[in-house]
Structures are given as structure tokens and as C-alpha cells.
Amino acid sequence: FKSKGIKSCYIKKIYFKIAALCITAALLIIASASIITSLLQYNFYYNQLAKSLTEVKESNFIHSFNTAVSSNISDELKSESIEASLSVYNGKLSIDENRKIYVVRDKNLTIISPKSDLNDKIHVTENIMSASSGDNGSKIKYTGDLIDCAYSFRASNGEKYILYVTDNKSDIRAQLINNLRGTGIAAFLAIIISLIISIFISRKVTIPVKKITRRAEGLEKGELYENIDDIKDQIENIIKTNDEGDSKIYET
Numbered sequence: 001f002k003s004k005g006i007k008s009c010y011i012k013k014i015y016f017k018i019a020a021l022c023i024t025a026a027l028l029i030i031a032s033a034s035i036i037t038s039l040l041q042y043n044f045y046y047n048q049l050a051k052s053l054t055e056v057k058e059s060n061f062i063h064s065f066n067t068a069v070s071s072n073i074s075d076e077l078k079s080e081s082i083e084a085s086l087s088v089y090n091g092k093l094s095i096d097e098n099r100k101i102y103v104v105r106d107k108n109l110t111i112i113s114p115k116s117d118l119n120d121k122i123h124v125t126e127n128i129m130s131a132s133s134g135d136n137g138s139k140i141k142y143t144g145d146l147i148d149c150a151y152s153f154r155a156s157n158g159e160k161y162i163l164y165v166t167d168n169k170s171d172i173r174a175q176l177i178n179n180l181r182g183t184g185i186a187a188f189l190a191i192i193i194s195l196i197i198s199i200f201i202s203r204k205v206t207i208p209v210k211k212i213t214r215r216a217e218g219l220e221k222g223e224l225y226e227n228i229d230d231i232k233d234q235i236e237n238i239i240k241t242n243d244e245g246d247s248k249i250y251e252t
Contacts, residue, residue: 018201022194030190034183038176043140045172049093050138050149053165056089057151065103066156075118082113098170106132106152106160122164125150131162145169 064085068078082103095101103113104122111117122128127137127150137150150164
């Protein structure tokens, strides 16, 4: 018997397998939780934007807009008036350098507010096309540099317009990066805990193996007197357990 070499190799294999299983399971759980959390956070971020835009559309803004477009003033002054009416809702919509709001004329998709973009063509997106066709343009887009939301409405002059918000994702990206940092810390802690658990489990598994190999070493040295009765009892227990298992299989 090369019992020492066999024992060392076998125990190492058991330890590494248990450690690998524990670490893999922990990392899979953390990765899954991180992905689900990120998706929920992204959806919540977008749904809040869509909800806020709906509230603006259903507010007194439409009345102010109708007043502006029906006024006998220049397009520049109309644009300024519309922009001033929308600025009341900047807080609700979280308008800043990363998020912009526009009013777009539906028939030619040109911007009528803000004044700085007056008469510019809006970039046509799937949500713009949905709003132009009369549906809510509130489809979440996970790829690309922008998310957007578009709702159409009809003014008192009979023309159709689109209330349109774009967001360059800077805020949500910052939140997701923070999530990734938290995931990295959790993964590191999970690896440490998994190693500790694997050591505990492997000790439970390898202690009986060590006892058997020690007895094998004793037999190799001719120490036949070593705990013969204990070995006999263990063999009888193994046979008994095996017989019970076989009987259960036959019964089923």
C-alpha cells in the first residue's frame, strides 16, 4: 500500500471539489441577484420617468400650451412661453443636463420648444413613431446611449404635438456601477465564506478517510492488533446499511 500518497491525493481532491462547488454556487447566486436587481432598478427608473411625463400631460400644461400656440405672436415668443410653462415641471421630471424635454410638432417632427432647438428635426426613435401613430411611446430600451419617452396630444388649434423626454442614462449608469461595486464586495466575502464552509465540510468527509488510511498504514507495518474489533463493527455496519438500502429498492 502506498497509503500516505493515496490519502494525501484523495483528501486534496475532496477539498478542492467541495471548495469549487461552494464558491461556484455562491457566485452564481450573487450574479443572479445582481442581474435581477439591476433590471428592477432600470425598470423602476424608466417607469418613474414615464409616470412623471403622463402627469405633466394630464396637468394644466395643456391649457398653458393652447394659450401659447393660439396667441398672435412670433414662433420664438411662443416657444419661450411653452418653455416657461414646462419649466414648472422640471423638478417632477428631474430635468437637468442629462435629461431634456421637448415639444415636437407631429406632422413634420420639428421641435417647437425649447427655443434653443426651435425648428430642429427630432431624432426619430421607436417611441417617437409610436407617439406619432397615436400610441404611448414608452418602450424601455436597454441598449444604446439614450432612453426616451413620448406622448402625443392634440391642441386646441387641431394640430397634434408630442411631449418628448430624452435621458442619456448617466444617472442610471452611476447607480448600476454602485451596484457592481457592491456585487464585487459581496463576491469577495462569498469566496471567503465558501472557503471556510468547504474546509468544515471537507473535514467532516475526510476524517473517516483518514481513520481508514491510518489503519491501512498499520496493516502495512504489520500492526494487526490495531482495533480489530472496531474495524469489524464498521464493516458490519456498512454491510447492514447496504442490505437496508437494497431491501428498500426491492420494496419499491
